[in-house]
Amino acid sequence: MSARPLTVLIHTCAALLAAGCLAATCRTGLEERPTALAFGVLVTVGELSRWTGARVREAAPLAAAGALSYALLGEDAGHSTHHGAPQVVAVVLAAALLGSVPHLARGHGPELDHLARRVLTVGFAAVCFQPLYSRGVFDAWRGPAYALLLLALLALTALCDAVLAAALAHSRTGWPFGPLLRDELHALLGIGSAVCATGAVMALAVAVVGLWALPVFSLPLLLTQLSFRRYAAVRTTYRQTIASLARATEIAGYTPAGHALRVASLCRAVGRDLGLTRPELSVLEHAALMHDIGQLSLVDPVPAGATAVLPTAEQRRIALLGGAVVRQTGVDSAVAVVVERQADPYREQPVAARIVRAVNAYEEKARDAGPGGPLTALEELRLATAEQYAPDVVESLARVLARDSLTLPAAG
Amino acid sequence: MEAVPRRARAYVASTALGALLCLLPLPATRTSWSAVALLALLYAACEQAAARWRVAGTFYPVLLAGAFLLPPSAAALVALPGALFSRADQRPRTLRRGRRAAQLVLGVWAASAVHGALGGRDAVVASDFPYALVPAGAAVLAFCLVLTALDGGLRALTERVPLRRAWRGLFARSLAPVAVHGLAGLMMAVLWRSPYGPVAALLVLLPMCVSWWAFAQYHRERAAHQATIRALVQAVDIKDEYTRGHSERVGQASMMIARELGMDDERVEVLRFAGILHDVGKLGVPTRLLRKDGPLTPEERRVIELHPEYGHEMVRGIGFLGEARAAVLHHHERLDGSGYPYGLVGTQIPESARVVAVADAFDAMTSTRSYRRARPVPVALQELERCAGSQFDPRMVTALVRALVRDGWHPAVTAQEEPRVPAPPAPVAAPARAHR
Structure with missing residues (x-):
């Protein structure tokens, strides 16, 4: 450096x-x-x-x-x-x-x-x-x-x-x-x-x-x-366990490999950029790791685990299922709230849920879209800032991506 | 709650009588009453803080500082208010508080008496180091002896454990922490008598409190961690609702086998986790297959047989699970090499996996599944013994039989699980089915 x-x-x-x-x-x-x-x-x-x-x-x-x-x-x-x-x-x-x-x-x-x-x-x-x-x-x-x-x-x-x-x-x-x-x-x-x-x-x-x-x-x-x-x-072993729990959906074939980890690290960076405190950051990171856990309750996987393209009602149903799983885990209940509300319109969401929603959508849109993927994905998020994604979160995401060159392996 | 045996009540009453005798010479004692009041207040505050942070154990530095500063009966008085108003988790609360107060009074009195007899109080005033360490060490020893002897006596009475065994373990475990608290107490006493006065002495408590807080955090975090492990398992339950409670019971049976084989506590705990997590790989098997009624095609069977490898893939990143990870991978191996995934033979199969295999088969036979009813425990054990040597390790089977003969089989039933009845659909899974 x-x-x-x-x-x-x-x-x-x-x-x-x-x-x-x-x-x-x-x-x-x-x-x-x-x-x-x-x-x-x-x-x-x-x-x-x-x-x-x-x-x-x-x-x-x-x-x-x-x-x-x-x-x-x-x-x-x-x-x-x-x-x-x-x-x-x-x-x-x-x-x-x-x-x-x-x-x-x-x-x-x-x-x-x-x-x-x-x-x-x-x-x-x-x-x-x-x-x-x-x-x-x-x-x-x-x-x-x-x-x-x-x-x-x-x-x-x-x-x-x-x-x-x-x-x-x-x-x-x-x-x-x-x-x-x-x-x-x-x-x-x-x-x-x-x-x-x-x-x-x-x-x-x-x-x-x-x-x-x-x-x-x-x-x-x-x-x-x-x-x-x-x-x-x-604390370290606890993090390892949560990360493993997060990989359950990947092994079950519901989400692509590495998705939860990438979303978590990008969420953390955005949370830092927005000035979240240390406890808030850890809630955000845990929620980001487990945000897809609700898909385990689906009998058939969503294609490529991409929830951002599903109808809103379906997204919210999966989010609620995920929240129910997280509530059973004994993790801080704030984490369950974030997972539950990740598909709500951003004006009703807590900050952490806004970040998880925007970053998850970015990751899903950008990952297979080739070299121009990240830019197109950001553009799509910006166009949806009326209701779905919080504008300040999207701008912060853009700053983080520009600063750390955090492009996806597939795209970079 | 069971009634308190009469002899336990009598024991506590006689302890309290002893404590009263210690406090009797108080009116004739010449001492600094303001110091007594300040120390008693401090101790009570520490007890309350402990209750708020839910720390187990007592904060001894203040008590020991009192023992190093004051004559025996005054030092014993310091412990009284804090212990009487402390929090008792279980009933009968009054009896517990009374016992605690009486024990601490006796312990502090003994410590202070020993310390005074060796000339410790003069050494503290003159800050005569290293000699001051000798009476302080003797006082700590006396304190620890009295407390553990009283505790051990009560245990021997109520649980009918031999007195020596009850006492020895307690003493060995509590000596080191009490010694560290004793050093802090000594430092407090020396600074209290120095020109810098009680203010400086209070500073000694701060690092002790912080260490205590970290200890409480550690326990909280550990509990959360174990809950998360359970969650891994509940995630399986969501997909495969007929096996609800199976994982916990296999954990319990693995634990019984491990204990019977004389493994140390740490290994027993790891094997319990191995039992709990053995089927976690079923998360990777399509839900349709897991829920299929009726016979499976060879193709479908091959897919289900992938679950040990999926499970290992999931848990291999969790460092503290140790050999439990091998158990997850190999719990379907058979001694004669006809198992999967690798077809290992005999001792090639890790010991932990051999334990879990027996526990798994036992619970599968004794619980009701969708396709058949549960078998009684003796029938299941006969079946296990029949397959010992070809499928199962005979050592593990014998250990399970011995443990079951002695303790019986009482699978833990938690609030959400009813292991003996075909389980109702999990609340989480219900919407998914309705939507199908």
Whole structure:
């Protein structure tokens, strides 16, 4: 994929910051080596236990919390620390690089985005805290107020991280920035808050009891990480199952092979373009995968599974049958509603059902129509925007097709 | 609901008496009552949150932090309000709540007493690490011992399980989670006594809560997932209404065979899925053929015999099904090689497929089909034994016979399924037929 200006800008900033901090640290040498080593080990272990594969918000919560607590560390067992912001960034960078060696060795590419975010957010927290702390600005904040101050700083850092993550995702995928930022902020409530709280607690606990606090408190966070990993794993198998259910109609010969998957991926892209939230997107994707399931109740298949050319009454009957099947599956009932209403006139439909209807019709019309198929199909959809297909959905579909060159294998 | 045995009531009453004895020295105790109130409130809030998220299990860090901070009777008081007002799913609710409260009071009291006796409270105030870990570890051990001993005692009384067996499993399972909660509780206690005060201690709870929430999500998602597997099966029912409930029953019989063969729980679960999904490939067979009354032509028979391959094609993408996928593909193979699709012989047939084949044949014989009535269980077993060796693996047949002799055959009847009666047309399928 070609490099985009925003990504290049963020990576350059991170690289400059990292280089500057490394140079400064090399000149002055490491202060308080045991502390630096302990936090370095913590971040390395956190990166090593990072999970790859499943798409999750914070892949290495332990490493993130460790890095943030080092950035906000003011005391060690009652003695003031003297490491400055450059040393924080240098130690975290070295540890993160070390921790990603096995991932590199296993053939996962270097995750530059991940590294850039880590360096920039840790740099932000350290620059906000360390210089002011060493100048004694925080001396007036004692006791509980100090704990709250750390928490506020971490919240600010988390916000910055969310903006960075959304900007990187926007630049990489071209999806609109607003919904991406909203998703990132929403995720802060989940594992993001756990990471922030752990960062604050570790900094405070090290201030009270010294480095012993690190192993004692990493264990509960490891537990958090484990629960999230299991959650992600079961989500993955769930998706596999729904995809298999979707293929039932293909194996039964009711729909052409790959139809459900193509409709689902195109629906997801259109949903993103229209700014749907993450839960809405997952409902949309599941509904798109299962949109043809009602055809299983037909005694004889519809020719080529093309429901878009059937009379409206017949389309709605099949949609209702499909909804009834989906309702039995224990999937979110929102999915059943989308499947049921996929053949209604668009003004009465929920957004997800509009998307499924338009994308399904496009896929059916374009798939066997040769090289000019996609354009003709889009034109047909545009002509039917009076009643059947929502105009904004059709336009969004056109944008997605133009941007990602998502043409069909048969046509492209 | 069955009545609660009298000895169980007596057991709970004596536990409650013990708990009261623990709380008796309270008026003479000198402690920070505001800390007790705050911790009790926190614990009660956590219990309520657990009820809302439907998490099984208890949130121990607050209780253990109380045990590390307060003298025994005050620490025990922390558990009381939260446990008394907690949610009980099953009746009798009052008895259950009372039992829970009494157990927790006793457990926390014991933990706090052990912790105090080892000088743990001074270690917490002085944040004397690593020594503080020793009394905390001992307290966690005591807490876990008391709770599991009380639970095990009740189980031994009501279910007549030997006491040792009831207790050992419980203890081994709960020690690790309680230990992690104990570490969080220790951190809470240390921060509570530090200059940063209770505010910092509260922060410790946040990651624990998030982990807990993720755990609850995991269970919800897993339940949804299993419902979806069922849906795969119901999709078959839509097409072939005479076999309604057949898949579930084959799942149950496969599970019985697997248990009898001494397989571990995970494998038993996979084999249950194998039984449930074995006919999923019938989705690929034209509905007209499945619903045809009367004899099939050889041509039609060949089409129906494709269903194991269709089924395998469908489920091969579902990773967690493991060897159940092989069972779907090979459940019509016969030991003498005359089966399909590949005509495998003897041990070439995967073990899971041999289990499902027996379960499938058994249920086919004991349930009513359109073309014949159901046979009684003993007749079906005789028939299976006659074909053991040529068609079925004798090991599996013996296992099924043994399991049936011991437990009997009680196929689960769910709300929508009436397996013994020729099923009425499925509500979903009805419009399709009317339209035909």
